[in-house]
Amino acid sequence: MIKKIHSRGVRSGGAVAGFVSQYIGRRLTMLILILFIGAFIPLWILPTGFGALAAGAFWMQFCVQGALGVIPIQLAEMSPPAFRATFPGVVYQLGNMVSSASAQIEATGGAHLKTTVPGKTDPVPDYATIQGILIGAVAAFVVCMIIIGPENLGSHFERYKTAIEEGGGRDEEVSDESSVDHEPKSPASSTKDSHDDMVEVRDV
Secondary structure (H helix, E strand, C coil): CHHHHHHHHHHHHHHHHHHHHHHHCHHHHHHHHHHHHHHHHHHHHCCCCHHHHHHHHHHHHHHHHHHHHCHHHHHHHHCCHHHCCCHHHHHHHHHHHHHCCHHHHHHHHHHHCEECCCCCCCCEECHHHHHHHHHHHHHHHHHHHHHHCCCCCCCCHHHECCCCCCCHHHCCECCHHHHHHCCCCCHHHHHHHHHHHHHHHHHC
């Protein structure tokens, strides 16, 4: 049941944060939600009753997915226009590669940090505290990156050339006249132009 409540938090957080970030900006949206993550960590790891655990799971995942779900569009808007398809994906996967060690970090922490639970005499790994420390460290790191990082809200990629086009790497905005000149002609107009050329040749 908590898993279902947790999933509702993920979906609603991503939808709400994505919508709000269109108006107040990507960085401010992520910063607000990450501050809420820090506030909800105790509610996420300390309760023992179902109601409090469910509330902690929902709001924690709401904030996590809301904050981190904005990162892909933030990366896309920050990317060089000519490489707008490659840059966000490569950067995002590099981040996933770095974070892939989190399971081993938690396991190592569990081997050193123990706690006791009611009904058992042997100590068990205190994964609640470990995960709280881990997400707190990640939240602090992301806050630092948000503060020093740029923002390019509302970037218009369609105004720039792609990497395979001549001059695409210069990141120069294409003027309206240039875009009109490069518009493909319809078959009817092409046929008409060819007919006019033939008429001119005959007249000569």
